[in-house]
Amino acid sequence: MQKNFPDLITLAIETSCDDTSVSVMRGRIVLSNVVSSQVDALKFGGIVPELASRAHQANMVPVVEDALVQAGVKLQDIRLIGVTYGPGLIGSLLVGLNFAKGLAYSLDIPYIGVNHIEAHMLAAFLEKPHPDFPFISLIVSGGHTMLVLAEALGRYRILGETQDDAAGECFDKVARFLNIAPENGSGMSGPMVDVRARLGDPEKIKFPRPLGNSDNFHFSFSGLKTSVLNYSKKQEQWSAQEINDMCASFQEAVVDVLISKSLRACMEHRVGSLVLSGGVAANSRLRDMLNQQAQKSDVRLFIPAKSYCTDNAAMIGLTAYLKHLEGEVSPLDLAPNPSLRLIEQRQK
Numbered sequence: 001m002q003k004n005f006p007d008l009i010t011l012a013i014e015t016s017c018d019d020t021s022v023s024v025m026r027g028r029i030v031l032s033n034v035v036s037s038q039v040d041a042l043k044f045g046g047i048v049p050e051l052a053s054r055a056h057q058a059n060m061v062p063v064v065e066d067a068l069v070q071a072g073v074k075l076q077d078i079r080l081i082g083v084t085y086g087p088g089l090i091g092s093l094l095v096g097l098n099f100a101k102g103l104a105y106s107l108d109i110p111y112i113g114v115n116h117i118e119a120h121m122l123a124a125f126l127e128k129p130h131p132d133f134p135f136i137s138l139i140v141s142g143g144h145t146m147l148v149l150a151e152a153l154g155r156y157r158i159l160g161e162t163q164d165d166a167a168g169e170c171f172d173k174v175a176r177f178l179n180i181a182p183e184n185g186s187g188m189s190g191p192m193v194d195v196r197a198r199l200g201d202p203e204k205i206k207f208p209r210p211l212g213n214s215d216n217f218h219f220s221f222s223g224l225k226t227s228v229l230n231y232s233k234k235q236e237q238w239s240a241q242e243i244n245d246m247c248a249s250f251q252e253a254v255v256d257v258l259i260s261k262s263l264r265a266c267m268e269h270r271v272g273s274l275v276l277s278g279g280v281a282a283n284s285r286l287r288d289m290l291n292q293q294a295q296k297s298d299v300r301l302f303i304p305a306k307s308y309c310t311d312n313a314a315m316i317g318l319t320a321y322l323k324h325l326e327g328e329v330s331p332l333d334l335a336p337n338p339s340l341r342l343i344e345q346r347q348k
């Protein structure tokens, strides 16, 4: 195993969903992390895969240029490329992966295909202090909700995952039922629930805690989503305060289950560090409550900065860099994998 390359310049690309993101790093240090959101494509009430991939195509070169300028780095200085190859939307992944392969080939440098879920987990290593292995990772995003025991780089055990909707997806749908989703129809409405919940009473409505008392580490959010939908249909009109209360009570149910299972995973597996990551890790109630409860349970909590919790290329760059230190290189015929799992290993 090679030791360390603190000056190695990595260019990283993330296009798994609707944001085009490019980051430039020197070793583990983030020099730039540009995220371009496809607000226009979201006018249609959610992500349209075909429009998302076309927008990635249009954005790719300007976002790369922007990331290089912000980092003060020239194209010729890049020594490694990291790129998401799954999971995600096939058309979107293809744009990033093909661009990365072309660039790596033309610069005659290696590139590494990165698993997006693994990158969310390893985002905790972008900042100091960072955790040491082993740690428990709670990954909560629009596409995933899972608890993982990370034993070492590349050695992961999935302890539990959602049996239906991901937590972020549930936040987005609840925002739509309650008509508080952003005007532009953005699929990413979770932050609106967070904002409204701060003004509401989390104890007002007793929404169910699905699988809350089960002795496994799985999650289920679709029943909770239906409960909120049914509750919201009880009346034609709700006051702003009543909507705030619904948001707070719903959010509390999600946060309760996520926290109790994560801390129980730490206890049962005798692991003293917990990493929270993925877009929902930006949720203020989840961050606050987990902070309080982790302290009580003597668990060290690591939560990346919000910009490293939602989809970003810096986490892809860091993962590629760590894999590079282990001698990994991806072949030019690596295919995008829309349903890539965390523990699937690819050819070196």
Ligand code: KG4
Binding pocket: 017, 140, 141, 142, 143, 144, 167, 168, 169, 171, 172, 187, 188, 189, 190, 191, 193, 194, 278, 279, 280, 281, 282, 283, 284, 309, 310, 311
């Ligand atoms: O990780 P991410 O950026 O993309 C995926 O890989 O899915 O996560 C996006 C998800 C969306 O569902 C979004 O609504 C949710 O994270 N999210 C939040 C908050 N910020 C983002 N959910 C609740 N509260 C927030 N503050």
Ligand code: ZN
Binding pocket: 116, 120, 141, 142, 278, 279, 310, 311
């Ligand atoms: Zn993500």
